[in-house]
Amino acid sequence: MATNSTTMSQGPHMRVSAPASRIVPGASGIGFENVSVAYGDQVILDALNLTVKPGEIVALIGPSGSGKTTALRAVAGFVQPTAGRIIIGDRDVTRLPPYERNIGMVVQNYALFPHMRVEDNVAFGLRARGASAEVIRERIPECLRLVGMTAYGKRYPRELSGGQQQRVAIARALAIRPQVLLLDEPLSALDAQIRRSMLDELAKLHRDLPSLTVLYVTHDQTEALTLADHIGIMRDGKLVAFGNAQSLYRHPPNRFAAEFLGRANILPARSLQSADLGFACVRFGDTLLRGRNHHSLPDGSDSLVCIRPHDLRLQPSGAGGNILTGIVRAVQWQGDLHSVALEVQEQTLRLTCNPLSDPPAPGTELVVHFDPADVTLVPEHVAHG
């Protein structure tokens, strides 16, 4: 539990503080135990098992229709599971109505009550729970301070920008001291610049409130990678990957995870041969490549070679590195980086690097280097499934 002062900057010149420990008194985890949700024959969530530990941020990401929002709504109580149990803290909340679950929720479009001033929005949950006037008087400025909106208490939501409205929505959710905070694509409605700023502030909010358990649903992998301790990747109602954010990014367990969480080059490889220190060699066309056998794939099996575009280099980084030669097909300058598409043995390989003073011309031959430690061998049998 944090005891230091908390801040959520409103801008470079506005920093205010509030005692963080008073906002979230105790931490609770979230547990999905074989949770299924179906509408008739259509299965939306398929036997989801997932644990969010107290004080942890878990991001659920996936394409539209993957079931991530349904999972969040099931925790909130807006979707009734057809099977399984949902646990918050030590309570089975599966059959409880939303108003008895003690959760804070922030949604994409803020959902502030338009006819109420900011302070009444923040006080709404407290009043609904029968909090005393004294508690309400104390809690409103406390929560508004936390999100840097102290000066805006008397305003109506329509008088605030999108980013400010979202801060108020966060303050409103935190005011009730929820056991868990559910964030449903909270930054999707904001423009790119404010989104980046809010992302930093959400990260700071969690640093200041380390005991706050957060389930964060997004389709934006940057948000997930920036904020989450653990990431769950969903597809067709199933959790297809779950793990520590960095580990999942570095060593994706399957092709879908590799491609959904950041950009990845996926190359088909054959005849895996184990080597020492958890590495293995595979054959990509007529080239031998070396990479991490993180998932302990058996010798002789086929696999996929996963390399992140920024791990490909134009110069060798050391002895024993992998080398591929291809034909440049496209070169794009994207401001802070160059993106080069290569054709290598009928596969497309994408490389990103710092802006090049003399970028290669399309049609020319290019040699790329990459470290075996940056290569993950992904099992092929679940790669498409």
Add this chain to the structure above:
Amino acid sequence: MADIAVAPSSRAVHSPQRQYWIAPPLLVLVVLFFYPLALILREALAGEDHVLSLARFTNVLRSNQFLSGLYHTITIALRASTGCLVLGFIFSVIIAFIPFPGAKLIARVIDTFIALPTFLVALAFTFIYGSAGLLNQSLMHLMHLELPPLNFLYSQWGVILSEITVYTPFVMRPLLASFSLIDPSQIEVASSLGARPWRIVRRIILPAALPALIAGGSLCLLLTVNEFGIVLFIGAKDVITLPLLVYDKAIQEFDYTTACVIAVVNIALSLGLYAFYRMVIAYCGGRRAGMG
């Protein structure tokens, strides 16, 4: 100076003859609306020797018959409008926020009531709640009574119940439109914050629906003040409203002057309510634009 080709404004394109197009609609309004109204007003203000006078007005406005008619008109209109608002709000909340199969169908069926003539409900009520109606006959049979136990239909309450039935859809229409503008996530977030359904209705739905309720209510008030068919059809004892009094005076007693005086009061009442209704609509439109 270089010549610049400027497109003539749409106003400049209008030929002078176009202004005469105002004549046909104006003529129709004058012949069918303003002239008859002027005749009524003249008749109401007619005094001795063709001099305008308020004497007749004063006499009629002080008469017990008029005061009773005004009282019944306002009482029935207020009670019926209140009933419409309560019933319309409850039905609209159920249809809009409590999903059940056939909700849209029910909303449409209720909507069709707007198209039906008002006396039809009074007729239907006679079959159900009348002395020889289904309910009374069944109760008499079950309880071995000689006289029908329910007589409310031929009282003020029969008129009010009929008007509530007829005019509730006029409240539901704007309410359902207003509810469709409420972001469902507001209700979900309110619920997640610990608000029970009744608090959500009071604190989220009702404030959002208030402009629609005021607009629907004032429209109901306007329509019920002028309701004639239901009151005539029910024929409730001692329930004489202003429109019915005008009818009685003009058609039954051939007292056109009194009928015209009462009609003028009725028109003033209606126009006042209509002005209020327009103000509410304008205010709500502005408020909504402000919220957007």
